[in-house]
Amino acid sequence: MSPKPNELIRDPLFQLNALLWLAQPLPKKCEINPLLYHKGFTVYAVAPPLPVPLELRLMAQEAQIEMQASVTPDVVLAHKGARKFAFAECKANSFGPTSSAAEQAQSLLVVAGPRAADVLGLAPGQVADSLLAFMTPQTEQGPLAKTLASLYKELNAAQIPAGKFSVLGLVLTEREVSIAIDDQASAFFALPSGIDCFIRRAPDTDPRPIYFIPYDPDIDQSPEERKFCRRVLFERIQSTLIAAVGHAHAPCALSLNSDKILNGAMFGMYEKWENRESAKHLRELCRKLMNALMQAVNCEAPNSITFQPGEGWKIILEHSEQQEKVLDALLRFSCVTLDLQTEPQAYLFDEMEDSRPSGAGE
């Protein structure tokens, strides 16, 4: 399986996971070279909602510059010792200074600027330096840098303090995935400017790492990438369910709802999801898989899994033989038999489930 070069490095979920891996502790000579971690940077926050300081918003209004009330960069990286913070945003493509993405970029320029400590809720002395870093394919690096320069100039003219910016360009070749580091990023991250490899790739091999964040309904993906990520999400949901059943002591009944299952499958990230529509979409996907699993299990061990609208799923394990049968059916099931491309249907009782506290069940 070898992805189309442009498709993969344009994919925001690949970019986000690549960014997270760049800041993970890994040994030398590993297939992934965590360039940022080696320079002291770790993940400070994933998708934090950051308010734009009020007086700067007012200044922007007066200058007729569009500015968001709050902005959510994909990742904030921090160097604790040097008190440096990088606000990172992944983009499939460049955009122009008059596009809708420009408003977000301008807001990011402001939160990554001299007021970064306020924005992060830190004392001024706790932020010595900050940077806005976009990640995009290298082909987009030049045009995006040009747009950012234009937006910065506009803020500067209105005397709105903005941060430094850089554009990290992704390059995919037959042998590696590399990152093109511009002068700003070079100075900030203490990395040499130019192209540096961070994932080594065997011939004819998809270079993607294990995904920390397996799925994000809020982002635009190609149908192939969406299908891949949906499979990863389904595999993780299935493994969460198998772990729950395998770990149970029969006789017992397990109660699970989509909140609990999704949190299990996503390191607890699901309950932090702010976009309610996206969370709903995730629950619909979860239900789609759970219905298929329920059918597969009940064929082998009738009535072992039941579903109650607004409640979730109940897995009945009356004795160890039944537990074995349920487990066998779950282990045999493969989500590749499902249609991973069609969007799941909206569910009538979702609001009832949605109103339950996160992680409720059992």
Added chain:
Amino acid sequence: MIRFFDGYAIERMEELDARKLKRPLVKSHLLEILDGEEARTNQGLRDIFDRRGVRLEPLEEELFLVTDDQMGDIGFLERLRPRIVALYSTMKSDELGRWVRRLVLDSPEIDHVWLSGATFGVLWELVTRLSQPHRFTRLVFTHESIFDVDGAALEPGEDEDEVSQDPEDEEVGQIKERRATSFRLVDRIGVIQEKLKELQRIYSPLYAITQLRFPSPVGPGGHDFYDNGRVTNRSQSFRDHRSHLLYVVRIYEQLLKSTEEQAWYSIQDSVSVPGQFHKIVGAPVVIRFQEPLNRVVFDNWIRATFQSKRNRFRLWGHPIRLGPTKVHVYGVDCHLWQPLFLELTAKGCIAIIPNGTCGNTVHRLVTNIQRYLDPGAEAFIGDKPYRQMVEESTRAGEYEPKAE
């Protein structure tokens, strides 16, 4: 119990000296009880065993008589540390080994204490520091390249798994050679110390230490530690045997703790604005092979592991093929029933351990990779070498005063 086993041990040593062993030696099996509320209390411990038809009758605080519904008396069980118990028995090793394996196989709350080749490497260095160089010791190296074969019959059936892992039974017998590098080295500590590192450099299966004898400081013989947590008392003192168990168990418990502290991945609130900022914490477990696996071996490994329910790695998952020698598996550790995400390639393995997954999963993975794939494989938790973690864990252990 200690007095009984002490007397028993002296009798067996006399018989061993006369080369007429009449009854089996004392064996201990170190078992890890999965951390949780239930396991912390004695009643909880009894319930865990009870579910498998094993009764624990309290004798003293933290000491139980063990009886199996089918087989009758098995031995004694002592909780040595909050998460680790020792089962002491005088049953024949094959019989006991089978019983323990069955118990572990059926119980997601119970696992062997897994001593990998890397852990033994550190324990060996302790042996060299704690014992006089003229003392004899015994090391066994086992590497079975089970995936480096032409045929497909790679994984054990249920019965095959029942066969003793110990090729050289304690009473009699010879090492049986199969598709494996398996040999025993008995020599003076000083001699082995001088040569082992060089030999390991030349021949990597010598990294796959699967048994190690701690010479007894109170007399002849010693205590044979096996990679699956079995320990045979070949000394005349049960007290000494128990103190060695305690020593190794303290190291192991510390190792478990530090593995879990570092490797567990989760989304946590940032300190500065709790409830607002979330960060990913944890460190991947990285295992790097000395030499890349060839395509056939890689395919055999993946097929045997993920197409067989009872595979040696005790893993489940549907591999997502990303290249000729690269797969991702968002799977489950089928022994402890906990999720585990893996990237497996010809060059090594990266594992992501979600928060709550027992550290034993990591130690079993490292042990099995050294045993079945690459004896010289190096492991890391994040950027920290696994060996360094073991070394640091040894500093938490204490040892009885040396006496020769």
